[in-house]
Amino acid sequence: MTETLHVGHGILPQLGALMRAARLDGAAHVISDTSVLPLHGDAVLDALRAAEFPAAAYAVPAGEPSKSLAQASALYDWLVDRRCERRDVVVALGGGVVGDLAGFVAATFLRGLALVQVPTTLVGQVDSAIGGKVAVNHPRAKNLIGAFHQPRLIVADTALLSTLPPRELRSGWAEVVKTAFILDAALLDLLERHAAALASLPPDLTIEVVERCARHKLAVVAEDERDEGRRIILNYGHTIGHALEAATAYGTLLHGEAVAVGMVGAARLAQRLGLCDRAHVARHERALAAFGLPTRAPAVGYEALRAAMALDKKGRGARIRWVLLADVADVRVADDVPDEAVRATIGEVAG
Numbered sequence: 001m002t003e004t005l006h007v008g009h010g011i012l013p014q015l016g017a018l019m020r021a022a023r024l025d026g027a028a029h030v031i032s033d034t035s036v037l038p039l040h041g042d043a044v045l046d047a048l049r050a051a052e053f054p055a056a057a058y059a060v061p062a063g064e065p066s067k068s069l070a071q072a073s074a075l076y077d078w079l080v081d082r083r084c085e086r087r088d089v090v091v092a093l094g095g096g097v098v099g100d101l102a103g104f105v106a107a108t109f110l111r112g113l114a115l116v117q118v119p120t121t122l123v124g125q126v127d128s129a130i131g132g133k134v135a136v137n138h139p140r141a142k143n144l145i146g147a148f149h150q151p152r153l154i155v156a157d158t159a160l161l162s163t164l165p166p167r168e169l170r171s172g173w174a175e176v177v178k179t180a181f182i183l184d185a186a187l188l189d190l191l192e193r194h195a196a197a198l199a200s201l202p203p204d205l206t207i208e209v210v211e212r213c214a215r216h217k218l219a220v221v222a223e224d225e226r227d228e229g230r231r232i233i234l235n236y237g238h239t240i241g242h243a244l245e246a247a248t249a250y251g252t253l254l255h256g257e258a259v260a261v262g263m264v265g266a267a268r269l270a271q272r273l274g275l276c277d278r279a280h281v282a283r284h285e286r287a288l289a290a291f292g293l294p295t296r297a298p299a300v301g302y303e304a305l306r307a308a309m310a311l312d313k314k315g316r317g318a319r320i321r322w323v324l325l326a327d328v329a330d331v332r333v334a335d336d337v338p339d340e341a342v343r344a345t346i347g348e349v350a351g
């Protein structure tokens, strides 16, 4: 692992200097999207040029459909036009879509370019920019075509979150709440106490929460970079969450919203299996609702969700591996959960 993380409020102007300190060189190719580039592109280009990086930017259309081989191909064309060289740097400026797409391009162009992640969503800052999983989607399933490619540097400026649409911000809190439930009881207490205040992103508290989540993810990834063991705990809420996204054709729920429902589903499943009590489920529902997140999804139905889950890469063979909690920060992984328990749980959260 070579990545370095910087979290702060208003640190974007230091981007070029931080890249120099990370011994990055060459030209900078900024990949962003059509919503983020007009808002924050100039600040990034100024910061890069101030540190004498030749820099230019390319915006893909905002939104999940840009995580495609077609967009990757358009970016390869742009890099060829820019005469991109092996020592150059790809700077991903945006949310998880841009981070995953730009990371995939960086992993593959010229057999691998240095990658700098500048996440602009809460999902990006606490989750997707960290860990080196980069991918584009296949028409039949998300993230099927990808690589592991660690960023050399992650610069998370929490001031950028203030321009996020409110629903996108709320979606990000789901990953924060997830991190607290799986790894950090003190963070969960903090979130429960300050949920209302955090909605307006007070700088000190926001930095603390983002940095704590980001460092948890770094630590988990450091133990299991290629997702062969402990990293599965980060999948909490994602088995049902991913399936909900897929079964609704990525149109109804944002990723974080789907994960929120997925966490309630996982908690209910754990209760059904006798791992935890009803109070633990209720704690999930309260914490997520405090951040304006859903705890139930529109009726999707068991068959559609089961089919989507079977495609999820976390399955080993035909078996789905469930990440469940017996308590806060007490994770169990089970691959022998009876179908009937899953069916009943889905009936409760998405029936």
Ligand SMILES: NC(=O)c1ccc[n+]([C@@H]2O[C@H](COP(=O)([O-])OP(=O)(O)OC[C@H]3O[C@@H](n4cnc5c(N)ncnc54)[C@H](O)[C@@H]3O)[C@@H](O)[C@H]2O)c1
Pocket: 033, 034, 035, 036, 039, 062, 063, 064, 067, 094, 095, 096, 097, 098, 100, 120, 121, 122, 123, 124, 127, 128, 129, 130, 131, 132, 133, 134, 142, 143, 160, 161, 162, 163, 164, 165, 168, 171, 255
């Ligand atoms: N690689 C990983 O480990 C990992 C982890 C979690 C999620 N992901 C992926 O991340 C993606 C979701 O990421 P996301 O939730 O960040 O969505 P996103 O990248 O689509 O961003 C959400 C929306 O907000 C806009 N936006 C971003 N930053 C903004 C800002 N500061 N101000 C105004 N608008 C802004 C974007 O243009 C977009 O329209 C999914 O594709 C998911 O698969 C990857």
